[in-house]
Amino acid sequence: MQRRIVTLTGRPGVGKTTVAVAAAKILRSKGLVVDGFYSREVREGVVRRGFELVDFTTGAREILADIVGQGPRIGKYHVNIKGIEEFVPRIVERALAEAQVLLCDEIGPMELLSPSFRRSVSRILDSSARAIVVVHRSMEDPLMKSFVRHPEGVLVEVTENNRDGLADEVARMLYGNTP
Template sequence: MPHNVVLTGRPGIGKTTVCLKVRNVLEEEGYTVGGIYCPEIREGGRRIGFEIVDLTEGDRYLLAREGASGPRVGRYGVFVDNLERAAESIERAVKRTDVVIVDEVGPMELKSNAFVDAVRRAADAHTPAIFVVHERSRHPVVVDLREERPDVVRFRVTLSNRDELSDRILEHVLEWLEER
């Protein structure tokens, strides 16, 4: 039976908003939600980087920033050490929370083998998990989640479905939680 949700969609379409709406409702229902999400960092209306937010602890640390050293993705240098911390956040969430969110599994995050391993373990665990994956990545872990795993319910976030999508995801997740 599926116990993972995978969201794809264009950048800026609302994937993170959908995840956070699901998180809020689950927490209102008394469930614990952990994992990470990676919002933009903006200065003067311009995106200059991304940070990692630990949903359980509330800790924030840099994922990538313009001009930073480290592996490059576009104009951003990636802080691989902080991705190791993100991997630990995911692992902790799998063990201690009712639902795991991993937003996003994309080119920056995939620079860390520890992060990739944590994503695989989260997908294999019995804890329901919601993954936001890069739409065009050919990385094996993304292809597995987006196209191949039989234990995944997949949604593509669009302008026309993003407002009701959180309700559809909640139906699946709540059903899985009740069956555990």
């Protein structure tokens, strides 16, 4: 059964972003316009320094959180609210206007500190866009729950046991075997 929104969740480090980005690349390879953003770790050697947001279309990057800096803290990281607010809304607006599939990785505690992030990402729910969304596993925030419970969506938990073939399955959930 095709879905409009595939929401991925799972424990930290299990491969949610890897699955989401791989599914987006599969859909892009089928000729679909895919746009959005994803997050990734920033490491200095073996030490995780923080996280950055990456524009799926242009490759542009913005610091999401870092162990040094200013901004609200979550754990040992300072969240770059200004960077989130300047980066994500622009990408989401562009994707909603131009893309057939929107990639949104991740809706989590750091990102949700930004009011502009919340407003932009919530527009996905009211649009007709198909989307691959990654939510933090706690899912206690009302916006996260809106994606998880969306009537045109499905929640998929990424695990070590299912992650290897999951990107193809996510692509099929959104568009079947052909766009």
